[in-house]
Amino acid sequence: MNTAAHAPAAHYRGRLAPSPTGYLHIGHALTFHAAWQRARDANGTLVMRMEDLDAERSRGVYAKAAYEDLRWLGIDWHEGPDIGGPFAPYAQSQRGDFYRSALRKLAAGGFIYPCRCSRKDLVSALSAPHEGADPDDEPIYPGTCRTAVHAAGPSEKLAREDSSGPMNLRFRVPDGEAMEFIDGNLGPQCFVAGVDFGDFLVWRRDGEPSYQLACVVDDAAMQIREVVRGRDLLKSTARQILLNRALGYADPAWFHCSLVTDAGGKRLAKRHDALSIRALREQGLTPEEVLSDRTQLFIQK
Numbered sequence: 001m002n003t004a005a006h007a008p009a010a011h012y013r014g015r016l017a018p019s020p021t022g023y024l025h026i027g028h029a030l031t032f033h034a035a036w037q038r039a040r041d042a043n044g045t046l047v048m049r050m051e052d053l054d055a056e057r058s059r060g061v062y063a064k065a066a067y068e069d070l071r072w073l074g075i076d077w078h079e080g081p082d083i084g085g086p087f088a089p090y091a092q093s094q095r096g097d098f099y100r101s102a103l104r105k106l107a108a109g110g111f112i113y114p115c116r117c118s119r120k121d122l123v124s125a126l127s128a129p130h131e132g133a134d135p136d137d138e139p140i141y142p143g144t145c146r147t148a149v150h151a152a153g154p155s156e157k158l159a160r161e162d163s164s165g166p167m168n169l170r171f172r173v174p175d176g177e178a179m180e181f182i183d184g185n186l187g188p189q190c191f192v193a194g195v196d197f198g199d200f201l202v203w204r205r206d207g208e209p210s211y212q213l214a215c216v217v218d219d220a221a222m223q224i225r226e227v228v229r230g231r232d233l234l235k236s237t238a239r240q241i242l243l244n245r246a247l248g249y250a251d252p253a254w255f256h257c258s259l260v261t262d263a264g265g266k267r268l269a270k271r272h273d274a275l276s277i278r279a280l281r282e283q284g285l286t287p288e289e290v291l292s293d294r295t296q297l298f299i300q301k
Contacts, residue, residue, distance in 0.1 A: 169202050216247065
């Protein structure tokens with residue numbers, strides 16, 4: 001259980017973690033600005049990490065636009081793919097060795113097992129849940145492969161194999177355990193393993209880690225002390241606490257921002273091109289207008 005409400009007292013390290021699969025929108029602007037402001041107020045360090053594991057959808061033009069749009073908003077950072085730093089590389093597509101090392105540790109500890117179930121939920125595991133194919137989060141896994149492999153003791157075998165081999169791997173959650181934490185913005189949170197979320201994917205058969213594993217490994221390696229992101233990732237925090245525990249990592253503090261919605265009450269996604277930072281810039285809005293409550297006027301149009 002993690003009950004920390006604030007970032008640790010040691011030097012503050014926060015991060016920006018855009019995915020270059022589309023242009024950033026107003027919701028990204030407000031969340032990333034909150035991360036920047038919290039790092040600035042703490043006189044800390046802000047890290048830019050490009051989460052470009054989705055090779056099919058990631059584009060260099062979107063990464064370039066993210067840098068430009070965020071700097072236009074007045075957001076800057078101290079480390080990142082474009083400027084370097086002590087924890088390089090800062091692009092996830094270049095950090096495969098880190099993820100494979102963590103996977104071997106999970107296998108040796110008996111935390112994961114192979115899964116050969118449907119591909120539908122496997123596609124969404126490559127990205128953060130709000131960017132994936134399933135808009136409501138990774139579905140609760142029914143445990144089909146969990147029971148089949150338990151008696152065979154697959155973890156020792158997985159630990160010996162090349163972790164980039166052709167298999168999907170799931171993390172076995174402790175059913176019934178309440179994962180509790182205090183969010184710095186939204187207060188006490190609780191998600192029950194096996195009820196609110198099930199065994200989740202950590203590795204895909206195509207040799208790529210899931211969002212959950214890559215995020216945890218990179219936050220630990222880059223010494224991130226507070227994670228600022230949207231509230232649609234609250235449930236991911238419960239999963240990531242389990243991964244931190246299994247890998248021996250300390251939990252960062254958590255701060256989840258409210259989401260920006262359109263006129264129909266749906267959260268913004270990268271398909272809302274008219275509400276991208278780039279489109280609003282072209283309409284003549286100023287950074288102050290994009291970051292102010294006046295953006296709601298444009299969202300309702």
